[in-house]
Each structure stands twice: as C-alpha cells, then as structure tokens.
Amino acid sequence: MxxxxxxxxxxxxxxxxxxxxxxxxxxxxxxxxxxxxxxxxxxxxxxxxxxxxxxxxxxxxxxxxxxxxxxxxxxxxxxxxxxxxxxxxxxxxxxxxxxxxxxxxxxxxxxxxxxxxxxxxxxxxxxxxxxxxxxxxxxxxxxxxxxxxxxxxxxxxxxxxxxxxxxxxxxxxxxxxxxxxxxxxxxxxxxxxxxxxxxxxxxxxxxxxINTTKIEYKEPQILNKINIFLGINSSSFYKKGVHFFEKALKIIEEKYNNKVNIQITTNIPYKQYISIYNDCHILLDQVYGYDQGYNALEAMAKGKVVFTGADKEFLEYYNLSEDEVAINALPDVDYLVEKLSYLIENPSKLIEIGQKASQFVKREHxxxxxxxxxxxxxxx
Known part of the structure; x- marks a missing residue:
C-alpha cells in the first residue's frame, strides 16, 4: 500500500x-x-x-x-x-x-x-x-x-x-x-x-x-549527584507548566545543593535535545496532561523517571499503579517538590521506576x- x-x-x-x-x-x-x-x-x-x-x-x-x-x-x-x-x-x-x-x-x-x-x-x-x-x-x-x-x-x-x-x-x-x-x-x-x-x-x-530499536535503555548510574533535566520550548512555556517546574527546581536546588545537578535548556533542535538528556536521571516534561506525549515516552524508554501526564485515566487504561512507570506531574509546586524530594532521598526508586518505564514503552508503544x-x- x-x-x-x-x-x-x-x-x-x-x-x-x-x-x-x-x-x-x-x-x-x-x-x-x-x-x-x-x-x-x-x-x-x-x-x-x-x-x-x-x-x-x-x-x-x-x-x-x-x-x-x-x-x-x-x-x-x-x-x-x-x-x-x-x-x-x-x-x-x-x-x-x-x-x-x-x-x-x-x-x-x-x-x-x-x-x-x-x-x-x-x-x-x-x-x-x-x-x-x-x-x-x-x-x-x-x-x-x-x-x-x-x-x-x-x-x-x-x-x-x-x-x-x-x-x-x-x-x-x-x-x-x-x-x-x-x-x-x-x-x-x-x-x-x-x-x-x-x-x-x-x-x-x-x-x-516509539521505535525502541533506536533507543537504548541504560540502567541509571547514580554516583555523586542525581541529574535533573528540564528542556524548555519557549513557545509552550506556560502550556507545559514549565513555570511550576522552575519554581520547584529552585527549592530543590537550595534543599539538596550537594545531591543534585540541574540542567535547563531552551529551544534546541530535537537531535541535540535527546543527546543532552541522556545522562539525566529525572526528566521534567509537562504538568497539564493526562497521558504522555512523544518526548516523555522516548525518555521513559531510555529508563528515565519522567514527570509528565500519568493521571488516573492513564493508570486505569493501562492497569497501572501510581508512580509505577512515570510521576504524574500536577500544577502544584509543593507537590512537585515533595515528589522530587522523595526520589532524591530514595535513589533506588529511580532505577525501579526507570526499568518499569522502559518495559511499559516497549510493551504498549x-x-x-x-x-x-x-x-x-x-x-x-
């Protein structure tokens, strides 16, 4: 055809x-x-x-x-x-x-x-x-x-x-x-x-x-610091809820200065974007979704813990439990700080969620x- x-x-x-x-x-x-x-x-x-x-x-x-x-x-x-x-x-x-x-x-x-x-x-x-x-x-x-x-x-x-x-x-x-x-x-x-x-x-x-044959899963190597990545598209800054992520990251940086490395990029080409976030453990995607978009799914396939749309509709549709394959991001700074803090203080969860995220994408996408x-x- x-x-x-x-x-x-x-x-x-x-x-x-x-x-x-x-x-x-x-x-x-x-x-x-x-x-x-x-x-x-x-x-x-x-x-x-x-x-x-x-x-x-x-x-x-x-x-x-x-x-x-x-x-x-x-x-x-x-x-x-x-x-x-x-x-x-x-x-x-x-x-x-x-x-x-x-x-x-x-x-x-x-x-x-x-x-x-x-x-x-x-x-x-x-x-x-x-x-x-x-x-x-x-x-x-x-x-x-x-x-x-x-x-x-x-x-x-x-x-x-x-x-x-x-x-x-x-x-x-x-x-x-x-x-x-x-x-x-x-x-x-x-x-x-x-x-x-x-x-x-x-x-x-x-x-x-998602073409997972082009995406390599790597189990996170957590050595000195946990790497958090936020890639900003300025034209969708508010629509993605980036302002909530920015405020949460300021609090996280002060709270865990010696435990995190935060990287933020703005308006970079797709190929450069995906290469930059390869070393991150946590990727911040969007807060106003009920399901994942394409960038979130690619990151999940690589074993990243992604803050994105993963609300109850998504959990019910795929028969998943909360935070099993992704963190449901909400327009609430205190909530985002709480979720980020838990992962920083429990780095083994990054490996667990990342593995399940990669398996989920291969299975469903x-x-x-x-x-x-x-x-x-x-x-x-």
Whole structure:
C-alpha cells in the first residue's frame, strides 16, 4: 500500500513510517520540520528562506509592520510545488487540522487539492484543533493547557493567541471540510479522547509509536549527584507548566545543593535535545496532561523517571499503579517538590521506576505493533 503522512510535531509520523516500512508498505512523509526541532521528511515544506540568517531580516521587518509572518506563506508555496508528487496514495493521514502550517486560506486550498487527488484520508487529533480547543474553553476537564490562560494576566496570554486561530472563521471552514471528507479521526493519546468520544468520525485512540530499536535503555548510574533535566520550548512555556517546574527546581536546588545537578535548556533542535538528556536521571516534561506525549515516552524508554501526564485515566487504561512507570506531574509546586524530594532521598526508586518505564514503552508503544494498529483502523 502507498501511504502519505502529512505534518510532524513530535516524531510521531517518523516512527509510524518506520513501523509501516517494516510491515512492507510504501510510505512518504512530508512536513515543515516544525521550526527549531527540524524533524526529517521525504519532502520538506520548511521555510528555508525565511528561516535563514539573511531571509530572517526582512521577515522580522514585515512582521513588526504587519504582524504577518511570511514564513507561513513560504511553507504553503513549497507544499504547493510538492503536490504533483503527492497523489494516488491509498491512505493520507494528517497530523492535525493544520498540518501544512501555512495561512488558513492557503491551508484550505492545499488540503482540498491533496484530498481530492488521493483515496482515503484520516485525521489525527494531536495537539490543538477546533474540537479540543472548544472542549478546553468550556473547562470540561479538571485541568488543561488552558489553565494559565484562564488564571493569569496578559503576560501569559500572549503565548495563546495562535491557538485561537483554531476557532476562527477561516479555520472553521477547514475543520468542516475535513470532517466532511475524512474517513475517520484518531486520538494520539488519552488527552484527546474525551473531546472526540461523541463524534461520529472518531474511530478510537492509538498510542504514540516509539521505535525502541533506536533507543537504548541504560540502567541509571547514580554516583555523586542525581541529574535533573528540564528542556524548555519557549513557545509552550506556560502550556507545559514549565513555570511550576522552575519554581520547584529552585527549592530543590537550595534543599539538596550537594545531591543534585540541574540542567535547563531552551529551544534546541530535537537531535541535540535527546543527546543532552541522556545522562539525566529525572526528566521534567509537562504538568497539564493526562497521558504522555512523544518526548516523555522516548525518555521513559531510555529508563528515565519522567514527570509528565500519568493521571488516573492513564493508570486505569493501562492497569497501572501510581508512580509505577512515570510521576504524574500536577500544577502544584509543593507537590512537585515533595515528589522530587522523595526520589532524591530514595535513589533506588529511580532505577525501579526507570526499568518499569522502559518495559511499559516497549510493551504498549512498540512502533511495529502500533503501525499494525493503524493499518487495521485504516482497513487496508
């Protein structure tokens, strides 16, 4: 079968491609690299000109004057010139409702052409889209990535403006068109199930695929200090709850100055990110999730103890006990300090949890097993 995967924000589609190739399918991946993360693609619509040192100068000038980022236009144009090579696929899967990352009107035009020149199209609910944003705005969950927006000042809200494009009139046209033309929508983890569960197009949740053949598990070597790592993506600083982690780490640094080594990075490429955290024992991921995202799962596969979404919904779904494979991170500094303190004072737990985390990812997120599940959902 010929399969086209469109868009990438976490390496989900790259791992899925690897699993599908093992199963004997022809797979093509097109994406924009997602900025500084620079994910691989067979066909790239990355805004190379606008992101270059020379091209970034007029880009910034235009943005200051018009508040329009011309890199969106470049991504759309580059995708347009790939279109003739992106036809006659048996299945097309979109990473979310705006996978091309161009202007909404151009996105609609390109998605319409793409869908019309291929067979079946499926949509992933992976990140923010029309349905999930409306769900969060109605405060239907105990907490969500919108909490900082509801609770804080304009200083916090500036990071949320682009999310509201998903409920704009221009995007609503895309959403309506997609749901009229897709064969089904799939949730990439438990966070997206509740917003979709009553939708007739919803065909279920498929866990993130992780290629553990490329990830080496190493039992933690705890010598002098416990290494704690926090990798910050500044564009999702509040949405990930990084401010809670930062406050907790300040307390931990004062409390256990001679027992911990804390490393914090900001906006580094994906390959550099995963190489830097290799020596850490504890990785701080996010506080507003009910399940793990891709970065958390990769770290768990390596045997790291990850502070991430591991709430009761996750424990019930996978039949796990609290803190068995990950630490459920909550938007509560005192709680985070308590959990970190326990691990620092009981380093043997780092080895125990790390081993179980790695086994869990291999069992539930194996990329070949997950690829087969996708094929079943696609009915091919």
């Amino acid at each position: 010929r399969i086209l995967l469109v868009g990438e924000f976490s390496r989900l589609h790259n791992s899925l491609k690897e699993g599908l190739l093992v199963l004997g399918h022809e797979v093509v991946l097109v994406n924009s690299g997602d900025g500084f993360k620079n994910y691989p693609a067979d066909f790239s619509n990355r805004a190379l000109l606008c992101e270059s040192k020379l091209g970034n100068i007029p880009r910034q000038i235009i943005y200051r004057v018009t508040k329009f980022d011309i890199s969106y236009l470049e991504r759309g144009i580059r995708f347009y010139f790939h279109l003739r090579k992106l036809k006659n696929f048996d299945v097309v899967q979109l990473i979310n409702e705006a996978p091309i990352q161009t202007t909404r009107k151009f996105e609609f035009f390109l998605l319409k052409k793409l869908i019309n020149q291929n067979s079946k199209t499926f949509l992933l609910s992976c990140g923010v889209d029309f349905i999930t944003l409306n769900h969060m705005l109605q405060k239907k969950e105990r907490y969500s990535i919108m909490n900082p927006y509801f609770e804080d000042t304009a200083n916090t809200k500036v990071q949320y403006w682009h999310m509201f494009e998903f409920i704009s009139e221009n995007h609503k046209k895309i959403h309506t068109f997609l749901y009229q033309n897709i064969s089904g929508v799939i949730a990439s983890d438990l966070d997206y199930v509740n917003p979709l569960k009553e939708n007739p197009k919803f065909i279920g949740m498929i866990p993130n695929p 194996d990329y070949i097993k997950i690829a087969a599940t996708y094929l079943n959902k696609w009915n091919i």
